[in-house]
Amino acid sequence: MIEARDLTKRYGEALAVDHLSFEVRPGRVTGFLGPNGAGKSTTMRLILGLDRPDSGRVTVNGRTYHDLPWPLREVGALLEARSVHPGRSAYMHLLSLAQTNDIPRSRVDEVLELVGLTSVARRRAGTFSLGMGQRLGIAAAMLGDPAVLLFDEPVNGLDPEGIRWVRMLLKSLAAEGRTVLVSSHLMSEMAVTADHVVVIGKGRLIAEQPVGELLARSSGGLVRVRTPGAEQLQAVLAREGARIEAGGDGTLEVTGLSASEIGELALSAGVALHELSPQAGTLEEAFMELTKDSVEFRVDRDGRAPVAGAPR
Amino acid sequence: MSTVSAGLPSKDFSVDRPVPPGRYGPAGLLRAEWTKLRSVRSTVWTLVVTVLAVVGIGAVATAVTAAHWNGGGPAERFGFDPTQRSLAGLFLGQIAIGVLGVLAMSAEFSSGTIRATFAAAPHRTLVLVCKTVVFGLVALVTSEVLTFAAFELGQQLLKGTTPYATLGQPGVLRAVAGAGLVLTVMGLFALGLAAIIRHTAGALATYVGLLLVLPLIIQAFPTSFQQAVLRYMPLVIAEHMATTRLGGGAFGGGSLLSPWVGFAVLCGYTLAALVVGAVLLNRRDA
Numbered sequence: 001m002i003e004a005r006d007l008t009k010r011y012g013e014a015l016a017v018d019h020l021s022f023e024v025r026p027g028r029v030t031g032f033l034g035p036n037g038a039g040k041s042t043t044m045r046l047i048l049g050l051d052r053p054d055s056g057r058v059t060v061n062g063r064t065y066h067d068l069p070w071p072l073r074e075v076g077a078l079l080e081a082r083s084v085h086p087g088r089s090a091y092m093h094l095l096s097l098a099q100t101n102d103i104p105r106s107r108v109d110e111v112l113e114l115v116g117l118t119s120v121a122r123r124r125a126g127t128f129s130l131g132m133g134q135r136l137g138i139a140a141a142m143l144g145d146p147a148v149l150l151f152d153e154p155v156n157g158l159d160p161e162g163i164r165w166v167r168m169l170l171k172s173l174a175a176e177g178r179t180v181l182v183s184s185h186l187m188s189e190m191a192v193t194a195d196h197v198v199v200i201g202k203g204r205l206i207a208e209q210p211v212g213e214l215l216a217r218s219s220g221g222l223v224r225v226r227t228p229g230a231e232q233l234q235a236v237l238a239r240e241g242a243r244i245e246a247g248g249d250g251t252l253e254v255t256g257l258s259a260s261e262i263g264e265l266a267l268s269a270g271v272a273l274h275e276l277s278p279q280a281g282t283l284e285e286a287f288m289e290l291t292k293d294s295v296e297f298r299v300d301r302d303g304r305a306p307v308a309g310a311p312r
Numbered sequence: 313m314s315t316v317s318a319g320l321p322s323k324d325f326s327v328d329r330p331v332p333p334g335r336y337g338p339a340g341l342l343r344a345e346w347t348k349l350r351s352v353r354s355t356v357w358t359l360v361v362t363v364l365a366v367v368g369i370g371a372v373a374t375a376v377t378a379a380h381w382n383g384g385g386p387a388e389r390f391g392f393d394p395t396q397r398s399l400a401g402l403f404l405g406q407i408a409i410g411v412l413g414v415l416a417m418s419a420e421f422s423s424g425t426i427r428a429t430f431a432a433a434p435h436r437t438l439v440l441v442c443k444t445v446v447f448g449l450v451a452l453v454t455s456e457v458l459t460f461a462a463f464e465l466g467q468q469l470l471k472g473t474t475p476y477a478t479l480g481q482p483g484v485l486r487a488v489a490g491a492g493l494v495l496t497v498m499g500l501f502a503l504g505l506a507a508i509i510r511h512t513a514g515a516l517a518t519y520v521g522l523l524l525v526l527p528l529i530i531q532a533f534p535t536s537f538q539q540a541v542l543r544y545m546p547l548v549i550a551e552h553m554a555t556t557r558l559g560g561g562a563f564g565g566g567s568l569l570s571p572w573v574g575f576a577v578l579c580g581y582t583l584a585a586l587v588v589g590a591v592l593l594n595r596r597d598a
Contacts, residue, residue, distance in 0.1 A: 026327060049434045050427055051597040066434045069335035077431055083424040085352060092351035093425075099344035100432040101336050140428060147327050177327040 001026055001179055002047060006056035009042055016042040018203035024181045029174045031194030032183035035291050039203035040183040041080050044152050048077055060148055072101040076141030080152040082133055086126025090117055090136050093125060098143055111139040130157030148179040155189060167193050187287035201291040212258045223259045225252040226275035236269045336433055341442035349446055354415050362408040363458060369401030370462035374469040381474045394477040395487045396555040398466020402491050406498045409451060410519045413502030416447045418512040426598050436593045444586060448500055455495035463488045483556035490553040490571055501582040507589025523547055539567040549574035
């Protein structure tokens, strides 16, 4: 459990985090979304006590980070910027961290195995690819087998296999009852990974809700459905107020209902679904619509088509 | 790369599992700092340079002295201090150990390791203290071994043609052991500067500037001012510690601090740098 109350942080003139309050609960993956420069990394540093808030307070399991008796056994963090000496081996980096919190040496081997770095553990971290560096960061986060985990842009630099691996890891960590906060500027990534989202822009809270609700809120939320019972489902969905465009071969393009709502309606109507996919384009739109007033550096208004379905 | 184990972060994780009693503390931090110090190549290389500086320069200086002794005039023989000659590498040794002290701290900032370090142990003063203790012990052992080695080797090379010293003679043991202590404290001073300045190049420049450039600048001032100020310069204090002929030396005059008073002044500088470093570490964002 992470609780932020009225957090504010400024760097000189720039207000990085602005009276931000949110909660991150255990047992689910919470996506931390916002455009670049929205204050995600700053907020993570505030949670970890690396930066000091100008006002407000953030606690982990009811305590400020500084008061945790064994920080690494309670909170694990992958920070966006690399934090490894390039001349030190992965093994020695992890060992030095483990020693600070009296974590046994055997755990270092375990986490190296977990992230698949065992064979290169003695190599200097400076020789690692971006993806290997991310894996090393994840290993460091897992060292103390903590109940609270923070991942800042964890899929950066990973290949598709690595991205899938991180996704599975995050979900299984949450399924074990841990608190998992994952930042990303990619809405599409969060749509498949997160259960809940905290959206910020310009350091302010924009939304804090289940992923499905966020998608439904998007005025143009489009879901593609493919089913052998297209006609029957079309009738059911229409009764719920959805707008439907039927293509050939049993494909429906549905707006006005979330994917999860459509799936549940199909189940109760006894209709099998062959495909149920929220369309990535519209997910990005939902996100852009939410954050359109808080993008730090906007493209010239005339240089970019307005977001479809935007209220203004 | 094998990722088959994904999804099995721990065999027996439970959110309610008990956290061990107590809290993280100096024992673990000291071990971690020792691991960090010995696991980077720059430590090894800087130590090699320190050995070459202290023992190597001492050996060359004494060997050359021995070879030229019989051809040298009275000017060269007058005031000859075999102990000081064998410790001629102390000057460069201070720079080498200063590099080691700077790197031990500044590498944390330049690599970003400082964030991992402070996330693992948020008590920043305690982290600095443990780092200082580990570095200090390594520097102390190294420095004492080197100054005694430089002395013994130097006297062996002088022996035969030239007056030489033994540890039993007045002031010799103090000069040799004291030179090692000066090296140690200067290394710690450099570490403290790096905690304040946080950049390798900036900290090194400041260290070398205080050590070498400041005395040169002061020598451009009137003599009375020089006499009042030069005795507080680390380099002058170090040179005076490493000689058995007190009150003499390159910077001359009877205005020098006695060796141990000078050493106490060096300790004061070092403590000040470390305290300011600790205050800034706590105040600044990591």
